[in-house]
Amino acid sequence: xxxxxxxxxxxxxxxxxxxxxxxxxxxxxxxxxxxxxxxxxxxxxxxxxxxxxxxxxxxxxxxxxxxxxxxxxxxxxxxxxxxxxxxxxxxxxxxxxxxxxxxxxxxxxxxxxxxxxxxxxxxxxxxxxxxxxxxxxxxxxxxxxxxxxxxxxxxxxxxxxxxxxxxxxxxxxxxxxxxxxxxxxxxxxxxxxxxxxxxxxxxxxxxxxxxxxxxxxxxxxxxxxxxxxxxxxxxxxxxxxxxxxxxxxxxxxxxxxxxxxxxxxxxxxxxxxxxxxxxxxxxxxxxxxxxxxxxxxxxxxxxxxxxxxxxxxxxxxxxxxxxxxxxx
Amino acid sequence: xxxxxxxxxxxxxxxxxxxxxxxxxxxxxxxxxxxxxxxxxxxxxxxxxxxxxxxxxxxxxxxxxxxxxxxxxxxxxxxxxxxxxxxxxxxxxxxxxxxxxxxxxxxxxxxxxxxxxxxxxxxxxxxxxxxxxxxxxxxxxxxxxxxxxxxxxxxxxxxxxxxxxxxxxxxxxxxxxxxxxxxxxxxxxxxxxxxxxxxxxxxxxxxxxxxxxxxxxxxxxxxxxxxxxxxxxxxxx
Numbered sequence: 020x021x022x023x024x025x026x027x028x029x030x031x032x033x034x035x036x037x038x039x040x041x042x043x044x045x046x047x048x049x050x051x052x053x054x055x056x057x058x059x060x061x062x063x064x065x066x067x068x069x070x071x072x073x074x075x076x077x078x079x080x081x082x083x084x085x086x087x088x089x090x091x092x093x094x095x096x097x098x099x100x101x102x103x104x105x106x107x108x109x110x111x112x113x114x115x116x117x118x119x120x121x122x123x124x125x126x127x128x129x130x131x132x133x134x135x136x137x138x139x140x141x142x143x144x145x146x147x148x149x150x151x152x153x154x155x156x157x158x159x160x161x162x163x164x165x166x167x168x169x170x171x172x173x174x175x176x177x178x179x180x181x182x183x184x185x186x187x188x189x190x191x192x193x194x195x196x197x198x199x200x201x202x203x204x205x206x207x208x209x210x211x212x213x214x215x216x217x218x219x220x221x222x223x224x225x226x227x228x229x230x231x232x233x234x235x236x237x238x239x240x241x242x243x244x245x246x247x248x249x250x251x252x253x254x255x256x257x258x259x260x261x262x263x264x265x266x267x268x269x270x271x272x273x274x275x276x277x278x279x280x281x282x283x284x285x286x287x288x289x290x291x292x293x294x295x296x297x298x299x300x301x302x303x304x305x306x307x308x309x310x311x312x313x314x315x316x317x318x319x320x321x322x323x324x325x326x327x328x329x330x331x332x333x334x335x336x337x338x339x340x341x342x343x344x345x346x347x
Numbered sequence: 348x349x350x351x352x353x354x355x356x357x358x359x360x361x362x363x364x365x366x367x368x369x370x371x372x373x374x375x376x377x378x379x380x381x382x383x384x385x386x387x388x389x390x391x392x393x394x395x396x397x398x399x400x401x402x403x404x405x406x407x408x409x410x411x412x413x414x415x416x417x418x419x420x421x422x423x424x425x426x427x428x429x430x431x432x433x434x435x436x437x438x439x440x441x442x443x444x445x446x447x448x449x450x451x452x453x454x455x456x457x458x459x460x461x462x463x464x465x466x467x468x469x470x471x472x473x474x475x476x477x478x479x480x481x482x483x484x485x486x487x488x489x490x491x492x493x494x495x496x497x498x499x500x501x502x503x504x505x506x507x508x509x510x511x512x513x514x515x516x517x518x519x520x521x522x523x524x525x526x527x528x529x530x531x532x533x534x535x536x537x538x539x540x541x542x543x544x545x546x547x548x549x550x551x552x553x554x555x556x557x558x559x560x561x562x563x564x565x566x567x568x569x570x571x572x573x574x575x576x577x578x579x580x581x582x583x584x
Contacts, residue, residue, distance in 0.1 A: 042396040044561045045495045144555050154495045156555040216351045261366050264403030268354045288398045288492035296354030322419040324355035325408045
């Protein structure tokens, strides 16, 4: 059974939790820029949390399913509906065969992750179904979706089938995931950071600027990274360092002084100084940044970064158990 | 050996301070460290990536914590495990994998060699001398990065050192062999780039359907062999 794309929108691609193990070959991790949102949207509908879904940027998507399935989505402030029925974020919803699902431009944020029971069953490449848009492989023949595309769907789990049955009347589940997981876009974003290895190479004034000023997101941002128009951050020295690994969350500062926050499709290595790193739990917020947004950074300790991640993981575990109760 | 965090889910092991003073020695040490860390199977470690003077250790903090590590001690615990895997006395004992030598055919035809004249002018020699020098040298793959399969090559004859272009090209054809500063490299995919293109190889450097997906790996020795336009065409078909 297939998913039919009537209108592909601005940028829609197949993504799962990304590609690990191939950095040494220069292959980016990629995957859903907010992997937590994809996990939650998958769990809501009885998928494996690592199943592939759609990452939708700036909306504009119209699609249909060939058979009746459950769907869910998490992400920015989008208006998603099927006919006149609004499909709210963080809820399992039934989509009938042939019904059109329509996603308009978001009011806040820029991305959403949409899952369909059974997952998008494109062949895995290098261990992942994610589309590597830069290297043109994975996903649907290595590219973003286009109008008229058909994408194969996998077999539904028992849990998914029972949800289809349970929700046949009301269509939208009465339960939902926590709002902070399903609706991640903010008008004023604060990203928590830990210090980077090159922190001491910046002036005291520059370091203070990082924690006090608002940074403006540039239109030049994409899945590789969020670029900031300013303020500029200047170094004490001009010494170029040998390239070493970078990762999603790394904030690097090229000679011009305009910082770049790296996201999932970033290169595997880089030579620019690394002033700080956005902590893993806040990558969900970073994935919603769009041109003109104002961002502030606030420093936390490494231990805090790990405690926050552990806390979210424990909540996700409780959420996973709670979902199973709706099935019994 | 200095170990510093790269965000909350990776550590960077600094094997040496500098690369240029001893590329081959550094490369061997770095690959040796990567091998030892691979063998150590440290719980929670997802993957290792070597680059020039460093080895990056990517880990899943949750899996480390699930291994009975206090959430406040993840970095401390991993750092200790890494140090334990790299005892200083045993440096040379690990069997070194024999370095492969890969030959890369390159066509230096003017149609492919977009910046050969520029490199020649900069080096104050003829284009033919540039080609002869470039294809006579022994290279080492010091790192794979930029795009999948892109090899950063140490060993470029000093005379051929050419600064990167002030304005990068929006598109460089796949297979382009280029010079950027003191390094040579090969663009596996059509991509933007700022290096000076001096030729093209008909070989495919990145094939995602294969495992490993790249023709080259860090540590490989490499030589370029000049081929004619006819040979290049024959390779492609």
